[in-house]
Amino acid sequence: MTYTVEIKVMPLKELLDPQGKAVMGGLANLGLGGVEDVRIGKNITLQVNAGSPEQAKQIAEEASRKLLTNPVMEYFEVSVN
Amino acid sequence: MTYTVEIKVMPLKELLDPQGKAVMGGLANLGLGGVEDVRIGKNITLQVNAGSPEQAKQIAEEASRKLLTNPVMEYFEVSVN
Numbered sequence: 321m322t323y324t325v326e327i328k329v330m331p332l333k334e335l336l337d338p339q340g341k342a343v344m345g346g347l348a349n350l351g352l353g354g355v356e357d358v359r360i361g362k363n364i365t366l367q368v369n370a371g372s373p374e375q376a377k378q379i380a381e382e383a384s385r386k387l388l389t390n391p392v393m394e395y396f397e398v399s400v401n
Numbered sequence: 402m403t404y405t406v407e408i409k410v411m412p413l414k415e416l417l418d419p420q421g422k423a424v425m426g427g428l429a430n431l432g433l434g435g436v437e438d439v440r441i442g443k444n445i446t447l448q449v450n451a452g453s454p455e456q457a458k459q460i461a462e463e464a465s466r467k468l469l470t471n472p473v474m475e476y477f478e479v480s481v482n
Contacts, residue, residue: 322437328444343445346468354460356403357448363409364424367438379435387427 323368323376324401329389330361364388373400404449404457405482410470411442445469454481 331337340358347355366383370376377400384396412418421439428436447464451457458481465477 330444330446340445343468347464350464350467352460352464352467354450354457355447355464356450357446359446361444361446363411363442363444364421365411365438365440365442366436369435369437376435379433383428383431383433383436386431386433387424 321370323370323373325366325368325376325380326399326401327364327366327380327384327388328361328397328399329364329384329394330396331359331393332395335393361394362388376400402451404451404454406447406449406457406461407480407482408445408447408461408465408469409442409478409480410445410465410475411477412440412474413476416474442475443469457481 337359339360343360344355344358366380368376368379370379377398380398384398389396418440420441424441425436425439428439447461449457449460451460458479461479465479470477
């Protein structure tokens, strides 16, 4: 069966996110007040063919560790729909 | 009050996603079978100071339309936590 797996990859909370800071400046210039912090990461949607949701999640976690994330700068969260 | 708003920005389903195709090739090279499709987008987390969750969502949607997404190539989903 094919499962849809979502992987959220975000910059570690301890690190500065320069892209997010730039967007925050842009929002302020557009007059959009109220935004206090912006962090930008990746969202990766996989279609995984696996025997169970657990196996699909395992494949996605392995993909995250081996290719999709840089553990020095990013963390990831996997969810199976 | 400060609300955490997540904005998911993904390439439109009708369009080819070259970045996703490249990642799919990379996963196949790593021997990670079972992945049938990959699509890559952005995940943006905002901290919004607003009077209600509805108002926070409205601010995030306006930010998405005005700055964060390109409607020709991307769609977005906003969720307030």
